[in-house]
Amino acid sequence: MIRRHVMGIFNDEDRTIDAIKALKESAFPIKKVHSPIPSHKLMDAMGVRKSLLGYFTLMGGIAGFFIGFFLAMYTSVQWNLIVSGKPIVALVPFFIVGFECTILFGVLGNVIGLLTLSRLPRYKNLQQYDERLSGNHFGIVAECEEGQQENLTRFFEEKGAETKRVYIY
Amino acid sequence: MSRLSYAEIDRTVLDTLTPPRRAYWLTVAVLFCGILIGATCWGYQILVGIGVGGQNHPVAWGTYLINFVFWVGIAHSGTLISAILYLFRAGWRNPIARAAETMTVFAVCTAGLFPLIHLGRVWLVYYMLPYPNQRNLWPNFQSPLVFDLIAISTYLTVSSLFWYTGLIPDIARARDNATGTRKKIYKILSLGWTGELEQWRHYSRGYLFFAALATPLVISVHSVVSWDFALSVVPGWHSTIFAPYFVAGAIHSGLAMVITLMIPLRAIFNYKRIITDDVLENVAKTIIFTGLIVGFAYATEYFIAWYSHNPVEIESFRWRALGDYTVEFWIMVICNTLIPLLFFIKKIRRSVPWLFGISILVNVGMWFERFVIIAGGPAHGFIPHSWGLYSPSMVEFGIMLGTFSLFFFLFFLFVKHLPSVSMTEMKELVHEGENSHD
The missing domain is CATH 3.30.70.120 (Alpha-Beta Plaits)
Known part of the structure; x- marks a missing residue:
């Protein structure tokens, strides 16, 4: 029908x-x-549930930490060169690399999640749309x-x- | 803020996207000439060698690193306004958040050029990247310079994505108001955004996570930049206070740049009802706070030098205030810590000419702070026979002119082609105001 x-x-x-x-x-x-606008009154009226986007961000962040940390560790053991008396696998400096990668991959996860869950880009939507709505x-x-x-x-x-x-x- | 309707907000912001006048293109052309001068100087340096700059023994890091730190610092307040103040739910940030975030993106782009310029043989930049190679050589991940590469590229990626995500609903509004080619371009850039609740549900959450991730990032980035210096053993650099000191200084200079940009922006684009005197006053109040932190950091450095009984530290800081760079040092102290105190006077922080003048002076002061730290440290190190002075060459001044022109060139292009005030966030502010009056 x-x-x-x-x-x-x-x-x-x-x-x-x-x-x-x-x-x-x-x-x-x-x-x-x-x-x-993202109106909370409208969302409450519609009974909109909390977005699951945070899981994408979390997964990205966790993956990022391990990618950063293990990249630094893996590359260091390829050539065991002692710098400034620090250990080959130096936890403190590698934590910084891990931290930056946590943020980077967390944000990438966030963007991927946002595009996936909001189904963007999607231009077909505009066929059932009115220009005053924005x-x-x-x-x-x-x-x-x-x-x-x-x-x-x-x-x-x-x-x-x-x-x-x-x-x- | 006087009550604005949604339609008034749209009209005010979208009016800025109308075809520009001749004066606009003339300014863009002048800035482009500045970029050409910078590019020519850089080209000359590549042809002749890095020696055309003023860097030499013992000061190997000159204006290229000074400007790098300066521009990274400028970038920071954009993230402070768009992310940290967002988390604190400070409504006064909404009118200036977009312009500040744009400033962040362009300032990081400008900052990112300086390590390339400083490399000399710029085509070997890929040596810094961790790529598999036959020689089995990798970057040294224990080096703060490699931390810096990772931190700055992360910062550029995150702030660009944050900026673009924030723009999507506004580009959709511009799309719905435009015609012809502009409409087609905005349509592609808006990704087909229609403002369905389903989209807003994920968008609001995503924006919150962006802010939550950008906040520790911005603190880590300038901390990492400070470790480029603090992890060495040069007197004047080897200091544990550097990370918070640099972060506070970065926000101090960035807020000043926000005022420098916002005052002409609101005058040219008739934004006075959106970027109100109250908004500028709040930025000025924040500058008092950051200025006091910076002043406290300067005092702490002197206290620690005296308290340590370390003769090299004591001499380094005595020389900083009374030696060859005394003028630069006192410009730094007066412009960064004393002049912002004028903002304690309400009349001054509500006066546009005073705000503009003081913001320029803080920018100048913060540039000289980086000069005093970066050039001053190695110029007067441990061994008296290796002391030496640094002054920038004409090639460096040319490159500096080029990069400053590049920043303002990009900002000028932005304000006429994309919404320079977030219409969505302004409407949210009005909406919250209406609900609080209900």
Whole structure:
């Protein structure tokens, strides 16, 4: 069955939250919510869970420490040259290399996690998008069955939406 | 801050991206000429040899290292503002965070050039990298110079990624407002950002981790830079206070550079409602704090030299204040520790001409601090018959002009092509203000 998607565009955050709450009690499932800012009020209304991104960062950081530390250790034992009376495998200096690599790989893990979880880059999204959403408007995309879009559009009108858009996908 | 609407924030910031006037291109052209002068001097040095610089026995590290430390220092306050103050939830950082972070990226790029310039045979730079080779020779990971290579390249990577990540929602806003080729470029750069809650959920978390990782990094980077000196046994360098002393100095100079850049930026781009007098005043207050730490570090160095009863240390510090570099030393002390105390007077820290003037003087003072430390240490070391003075050559001045021009050239290009104030963070600030009034 072909599903219809209707986007209600609001110019006020509180009205958007009211619409979300009403939609949750209706027969129209919410597909997406757009916001120009990371609004905690909206996230609470949607019941958004904490991101798992931290695991990517943590894994990157742990891997980075061992990569840095063992790179320094491995390369030192290739040529046992004593410098300034320090041991060949000198823990304190190698810890510094490990520390810098912890940060570097932690950040790389963070970026990879962010791109993976947010599914970026993804340009197809822009086909179901309104340019006001990055400015000062909020958008809710709800789903309905074919023939129901008028009801959904009316629903958004009642909730104070400025504009409605219908997408088929 | 007077109440700004989201639309006003967008309009003010996006207006800066309109096609520039002739005066802008003229400034860019002048800066480009400065870069050409620097590039020519560097080319001449590569052809003739490193001897065209003023570095010689006993002072082997001259303006190339002075400028390296200076620019790494400038970079630090960008991360202080964008990461450390973010973790402290200091809302006044939001209007200047983007410009400060940009300053970080370009300052690290500029700093990164100096080790290459100082190498002489720049094409052998890959010797520093740990790559597998037949001779089984690897970099010495016990050397602070190798720590420095790792720390600076990490810093450049992290600050560039942090900067770009912060830009994504704003580039999306610019994309939605642009037309033609600009729109296409912004579309690619924004990675298809649509501001879905699902994206914000991961983005907010990612941004927090960026800040959390950048904070220890920024402290470690200038500590590592300080160990380039402190791990040697040169009098005036071999000091355990160097790491915190360098970090405080770095933030001190960087904050001054933030004021130097923000004042013209807000005047040219009509940002007065965004970068308010209160924001500049808060930066000035932070400069008082860092200036006091720097002053305390100067005093501690003298105390330790006296308390140690070490004749070489005592002579080194006596000579620093009263010897051949006495002018440079007193410029350093007056500009870095005494002049910032003027910010205790409210009228001065709220006066734009005073703020601008003092910020320039702190920048000058911090440059001379690096001169006094880097050139002053080996110039007056252990053995009197190996004492000697250093003064920069014209080639070094040319290269210095080139790199300063490069920094401002990149910053000028940035402010007309990408949002120089974070619209998202400004909207968040307004949003928080609205909620606190509810």
